[in-house]
Amino acid sequence: xxxxxxxxxxxxxxxxxxxxxxxxxxxxxxxxxxxxxxxxxxxxxxxxxxxxxxxxxxxxxxxxxxxxxxxxxxxxxxxxxxxxxxxxxxxxxxxxxxxxxxxxxxxxxxxxxxxxxxxxxxxxxxxxxxxxxx
Amino acid sequence: xxxxxxxxxxxxxxxxxxxxxxxxxxxxxxxxxxxxxxxxxxxxxxxxxxxxxxxxxxxxxxxxxxxxxxxxxxxxxxxxxxxxxxxxxxxxxxxxxxxxxxxxxxxxxxxxxxxxx
Numbered sequence: 320x321x322x323x324x325x326x327x328x329x330x331x332x333x334x335x336x337x338x339x340x341x342x343x344x345x346x347x348x349x350x351x352x353x354x355x356x357x358x359x360x361x362x363x364x365x366x367x368x369x370x371x372x373x374x375x376x377x378x379x380x381x382x383x384x385x386x387x388x389x390x391x392x393x394x395x396x397x398x399x400x401x402x403x404x405x406x407x408x409x410x411x412x413x414x415x416x417x418x419x420x421x422x423x424x425x426x427x428x429x430x431x432x433x434x435x436x437x438x439x440x441x442x443x444x445x446x447x448x449x450x451x452x453x
Numbered sequence: 454x455x456x457x458x459x460x461x462x463x464x465x466x467x468x469x470x471x472x473x474x475x476x477x478x479x480x481x482x483x484x485x486x487x488x489x490x491x492x493x494x495x496x497x498x499x500x501x502x503x504x505x506x507x508x509x510x511x512x513x514x515x516x517x518x519x520x521x522x523x524x525x526x527x528x529x530x531x532x533x534x535x536x537x538x539x540x541x542x543x544x545x546x547x548x549x550x551x552x553x554x555x556x557x558x559x560x561x562x563x564x565x566x567x568x569x570x
Contacts, residue, residue: 335478342474342506360506360540367508371477416513418548425547 324392325352331370333383333402338370341387345398348389354448362396362446365426368419369400369442375415377404377440395428396446403439407432456505458486464568466496466528468560474506480514487518496528496567500560505538512544519554528570531556532563 327348331337342363349359366387373385386401423430427444435441456473467490475483490497499515501507515531522529533541533556545551557563 335476335480338477339474342476357539360538360543363506364508364540364544367476367506371508371510374477416509416516416548418509418512422509422544422547 324390326391327389329387329389331385331387333374333378333381333385333404335371335374337385338367338374341370342367345387345389348391349396349448352391352448358446358448361426362398365423365444365446366398366400368422369398369444371415372407372419372442373400373402373404373440375413376407376410377402379405391448394447394449396448397443398446399441399443401435401439401441403437405439407440458483460486460490462494463498463564465494466498466564466568467494468498468500468564468567470500470502470560471504471507471511473504475504475511476506476508477510480510483511484514484517487514487521491518491521491525491527494527496570497522498528498530498532498560498563498567500532500563501541502532502534502536502560504541507538507541507544509544509548512548512550515554516550526570528567529555530563530566532558532560534559 329341329344345366346363383404388399390397428447429445431443433441459470461468469486519529531554557566
């Protein structure tokens with residue numbers, strides 16, 4: 320049973336340019352941990368969708384930051400994407416496809432969407448690392 | 454640059470190659486290039502054979518591109534090859550859009566399909 324854990328914390332401005340930076344950082348961690356390529360592809364897709372949701376929805380007037388925390392313990396990776404903005408309101412005029420959350424749910428072992436006491440939205444995803452998902 | 458958008462004219466149609474990783478940060482550029490192509494070319498092939506990552510923001514741009522091409526009566530095809538990133542295939546399968554989009558298994562097949570219409 321592994322007891323060593325790693326944690327990567329990234330803060331990005333709520334802008335599109337931050338999305339690939341989070342993905343590259345996460346891919347670096349996962350590559351370093353020896354996670355298979357197809358599992359890395361799945362996790363980076365899910366996390367990209369979560370970050371994109373935060374960029375697009377959290378701060379309609381611009382500005383703001385998004386915090387991404389990736390924690391590795393044993394065979395699991397937990398990634399939390401947290402914004403401090405207006406929360407995740409349903410939009411019929413979404414600029415996206417509207418499939419981000421279903422994609423995350425299909426890939427992650429579990430996903431929890433919460434409204435922390437100090438505001439904003441947190442999307443917390445758990446991923447199994449040892450085998451391909453799904 | 455590790456990623457980019459190339460546009461070339463091949464067999465009378467425009468071929469847009471999405472190299473590397475594409476997401477919200479490149480989606481607007483991709484959309485703009487597609488709009489330009491559809492204005493001037495009788496057909497458009499979008500080559501994802503060198504695309505290592507794609508998310509739903511870019512997927513939406515591709516769906517819109519197919520709709521617009523169909524409206525204009527322009528040829529249209531998307532190359533999704535074995536060399537496309539695992540995540541590209543995964544996203545198309547998860548969303549069921551591998552069945553709805555006009556995809557071809559290679560760049561050459563996509564160019565031929567878009568040029569033929």
